[in-house]
Amino acid sequence: MKRIVVNTEACDGCGICQLVCSAYKAGQWHPAFARIKIKQLQEFGLNVPVVCMHCTYPPCEIFCVMNLIYKDPDTAYTLRNVERCIGCRACEIACPFSAAVWDPLNEVVVNCDLCGGTPECVNHCPTGALIFMDISEAADKKRREAAGLRILEASRGFSE
Amino acid sequence: MNDYPGKILEINLSTGSISSRAVEPDLIKQYLGGIGFNARILYDEIPVGADPLGEENVLIFAAGTLVGTPFPTASRTEASAKSPLTGQFGTSNSGAFFGTQLKTAGYDALLIKGTSQTPVYIVISDEEVQILDAAFLWGKECWETVDILEQKHYGAEIALVGPAGENLVRFASIENGRYDGWGRTGLGAVMGSKKLKAIAVKGTRGRKVHNSAALLEAVRKGQQLIKSASSYMAFTEYGTLNASIPYGKNKAISAHNFTLGTLPDWKEIGGRQIVDKYGSRHVACQSCIIACGHWAEIKEGKYAGVKVKDLEITPVMSFGATVGLNTEAIIKASEICQRYGVDMVSTGGVLGFAIELYKKGIITTEDVGFELDFGDDEAAFKLLHKIIDREGIGDILAEGTKRAAEQFANADRYAIHIKGMEIPMIDPRGRWSTWSLGMLTNIRGGDHLRCRNPVENLRYNDKDEEYMKERFGFKKPMYDRLDMPEDLKSKAIDLESDTVDIAEMSKWAEDLINLYNSVGICIRPPVMEKVGPTIIAEACRAFTGLEISAADLMESSERTWNLIKLFNLREGEEVDASKFPRRFYEEDIDGNILDEEKIQAVLEKYYQVRGWNGRTGKPDANTLDRLNLVDDLG
Numbered sequence: 001m002k003r004i005v006v007n008t009e010a011c012d013g014c015g016i017c018q019l020v021c022s023a024y025k026a027g028q029w030h031p032a033f034a035r036i037k038i039k040q041l042q043e044f045g046l047n048v049p050v051v052c053m054h055c056t057y058p059p060c061e062i063f064c065v066m067n068l069i070y071k072d073p074d075t076a077y078t079l080r081n082v083e084r085c086i087g088c089r090a091c092e093i094a095c096p097f098s099a100a101v102w103d104p105l106n107e108v109v110v111n112c113d114l115c116g117g118t119p120e121c122v123n124h125c126p127t128g129a130l131i132f133m134d135i136s137e138a139a140d141k142k143r144r145e146a147a148g149l150r151i152l153e154a155s156r157g158f159s160e
Numbered sequence: 161m162n163d164y165p166g167k168i169l170e171i172n173l174s175t176g177s178i179s180s181r182a183v184e185p186d187l188i189k190q191y192l193g194g195i196g197f198n199a200r201i202l203y204d205e206i207p208v209g210a211d212p213l214g215e216e217n218v219l220i221f222a223a224g225t226l227v228g229t230p231f232p233t234a235s236r237t238e239a240s241a242k243s244p245l246t247g248q249f250g251t252s253n254s255g256a257f258f259g260t261q262l263k264t265a266g267y268d269a270l271l272i273k274g275t276s277q278t279p280v281y282i283v284i285s286d287e288e289v290q291i292l293d294a295a296f297l298w299g300k301e302c303w304e305t306v307d308i309l310e311q312k313h314y315g316a317e318i319a320l321v322g323p324a325g326e327n328l329v330r331f332a333s334i335e336n337g338r339y340d341g342w343g344r345t346g347l348g349a350v351m352g353s354k355k356l357k358a359i360a361v362k363g364t365r366g367r368k369v370h371n372s373a374a375l376l377e378a379v380r381k382g383q384q385l386i387k388s389a390s391s392y393m394a395f396t397e398y399g400t401l402n403a404s405i406p407y408g409k410n411k412a413i414s415a416h417n418f419t420l421g422t423l424p425d426w427k428e429i430g431g432r433q434i435v436d437k438y439g440s441r442h443v444a445c446q447s448c449i450i451a452c453g454h455w456a457e458i459k460e461g462k463y464a465g466v467k468v469k470d471l472e473i474t475p476v477m478s479f480g481a482t483v484g485l486n487t488e489a490i491i492k493a494s495e496i497c498q499r500y501g502v503d504m505v506s507t508g509g510v511l512g513f514a515i516e517l518y519k520k521g522i523i524t525t526e527d528v529g530f531e532l533d534f535g536d537d538e539a540a541f542k543l544l545h546k547i548i549d550r551e552g553i554g555d556i557l558a559e560g561t562k563r564a565a566e567q568f569a570n571a572d573r574y575a576i577h578i579k580g581m582e583i584p585m586i587d588p589r590g591r592w593s594t595w596s597l598g599m600l601t602n603i604r605g606g607d608h609l610r611c612r613n614p615v616e617n618l619r620y621n622d623k624d625e626e627y628m629k630e631r632f633g634f635k636k637p638m639y640d641r642l643d644m645p646e647d648l649k650s651k652a653i654d655l656e657s658d659t660v661d662i663a664e665m666s667k668w669a670e671d672l673i674n675l676y677n678s679v680g681i682c683i684r685p686p687v688m689e690k691v692g693p694t695i696i697a698e699a700c701r702a703f704t705g706l707e708i709s710a711a712d713l714m715e716s717s718e719r720t721w722n723l724i725k726l727f728n729l730r731e732g733e734e735v736d737a738s739k740f741p742r743r744f745y746e747e748d749i750d751g752n753i754l755d756e757e758k759i760q761a762v763l764e765k766y767y768q769v770r771g772w773n774g775r776t777g778k779p780d781a782n783t784l785d786r787l788n789l790v791d792d793l794g
Contacts, residue, residue, distance in 0.1 A: 014449065019447065127451070
């Protein structure tokens with residue numbers, strides 16, 4: 001189960017991913033047409049990429065009155081039939097990550113489809129803030145880092 | 161079918177009229193965008209002798225051609241008007257996200273004419289343009305104003321002036337959001353004189369590109385080129401501060417108003433390791449893969465809690481060297497400049513000038529109201545607030561060093577400016593290079609950002625006896641990879657003697673930087689070293705669908721430069737004005753001193769390289785004919 005994993009520490013907010021996404025997905029260049037969004041939190045000095053997490057039990061799927069959102073049986077991506085979307089935007093609000101985005105061109109809500117397995121935003125990210133990797137491996141990597149940090153801190157406690 | 165060019169939006173604040181028009185085809189082909197548009201439009205629109213702070217002056221913002229694409233560093237917008245500081249072409253360039261919004265709102269340029277009677281601000285949301293009352297914003301500092309406008313106009317990018325601009329401080333800046341700005345040449349005072357507090361732009365339209373796949377290919381190539389630059393890694397880590405220690409070593413920093421050359425603890429005050437101490441994350445402008453900016457925070461001491469996007473060489477040199485402040489005070493000083501909207505370089509220059517006048521006894525405690533000394537941050541900030549509020553002696557200093565020096569006896573010796581604009585950070589006595597000559601030939605006065613050798617080598621500092629050369633110092637592959645026409649390359653760089661010809665390189669560097677300012681990319685050294693006209697032409701072709709070659713681009717850029725020169729000559733620029741302050745020719749620092757005659761010889765060579773009259777520095781008729789500018793020769 002490969003997903004876009006975000007390393008917020010590395011994101012410097014250049015916004016290349018947004019422009020590239022809009023070019024591939026909408027054929028026009030504008031951050032607003034992108035499925036991935038960079039949110040600048042200047043008060044914290046942070047830039048946070050927001051993109052669909054492809055939840056196992058997606059709230060957007062539950063909230064869609066038209067039943068257009070589904071889990072792909074092969075890839076487990078969260079996908080949608082936008083042709084019949086009525087643009088009520090309930091899924092956009094229901095998403096806890098606000099990762100479903102309004103497409104102003106077609107006036108429907110869309111989400112990241114991982115470009116069918118080769119996400120272009122990841123290919124073009126210059127800092128490595130976006131990584132396309134197995135979610136379990138990513139979690140394990142994180143686990144390893146956290147464990148290392150915990151041990152480091154514990155040993156520091158002993159020496160002081 | 162593509163969206164290049166957009167429209168030109170024209171707003172007249174005197175009459176309240178708003179109109180937009182298509183860009184004339186001639187303007188596109190000959191001037192490309194950014195500073196090119198500005199030069200052409202201002203040359204036609206501003207009457208000769210217009211008061212820079214009057215109704216006739218025109219303020220223009222033009223985003224570069226490639227802004228709004230992921231071409232690396234394509235984020236920059238050029239703002240121009242007649243400068244209240246120099247009385248000539250005033251222009252300044254800023255990145256961040258303003259240009260992208262302007263472009264996606266459908267405009268390549270935004271033209272502001274006339275003067276409003278009451279404070280106003282402009283809101284642009286695609287075709288919907290409004291002039292709104294700004295009485296509730298007038299007098300507020302920039303960050304507070306941005307907070308309010310971000311609430312009212314969610315998602316808009318904001319250009320605004322602070323109290324300094326409102327009070328017509330002649331070196332006020334236009335701030336670009338909270339932390340960036342169009343700093344130099346006093347454009348903030350122009351905006352303030354128009355009673356225009358802010359411009360909020362939001363664009364919702366996509367940009368259609370002539371050939372998306374080709375553009376993405378050019379983007380990939382551009383990114384690879386920049387990543388292969390020798391200075392790339394250092395820049396991603398420390399940004400512009402890399403140059404700070406080498407300049408200190410060469411005794412070429414502006415220490416204590418250009419009297420010392422270096423400071424004993426310069427490495428601790430202004431060395432690049434201050435990034436490790438105060439910086440946290442990197443921060444990029446639109447589409448940048450270098451991200452030279454840093455979030456900086458002071459955690460303890462009297463300035464605890466100050467948080468800015470900072471740690472650039474400009475404030476470090478201006479406040480650390482010229483005024484002699486310590487690192488934390490430098491960060492605080494940048495905060496004050498950003499919040500009240502003044503240009504950091506000129507502010508440092510004016511403060512250094514005032515402190516030296518005080519030390520020399522030309523101004524006294526009675527004039528100032530308190531004591532002044534190099535390194536005294538509290539006194540410096542008190543004086544800075546007096547300047548921003550134009551209170552007491554601040555009212556005189558707010559006119560800039562050149563005008564202020566006329567108010568005191570024997571003060572002009574200490575006013576460090578060229579053509580009225582304060583000189584930034586680098587002391588040409590300590591290091592003579594293309595960059596130093598560029599300060600004399602600069603179309604906007606004493607400034608360092610319009611001419612720099614793309615392969616400047618800071619490891620060497622050999623001064624040539626005749627001032628004609630600087631050391632090249634790289635191996636042959638660097639020479640081979642440099643994107644420059646071969647005949648020009650062999651003229652500008654001599655591998656045998658390992659030197660760069662300063663006059664030849666100045667012209668190339670100026671045209672190259674001018675090209676960057678036209679297409680809207682950044683002049684950070686990794687870009688300058690690698691991104692030449694060839695790759696820019698490739699990206700421009702893919703984006704616009706116009707058949708543009710690298711040579712066309714360079715010619716367009718040269719045309720813009722010559723047109724700005726004509727603007728300046730029309731406004732009365734004299735050939736003698738291209739001189740360093742007397743101090744550089746008469747006072748030495750550890751034996752380093754400039755020779756006026758030899759510099760004049762280099763300057764004359766430069767004029768000839770440009771196709772200008774060697775003696776008067778005016779463009780020759782046949783040069784103007786070649787550039788289709790002959791009709792503009794008044």
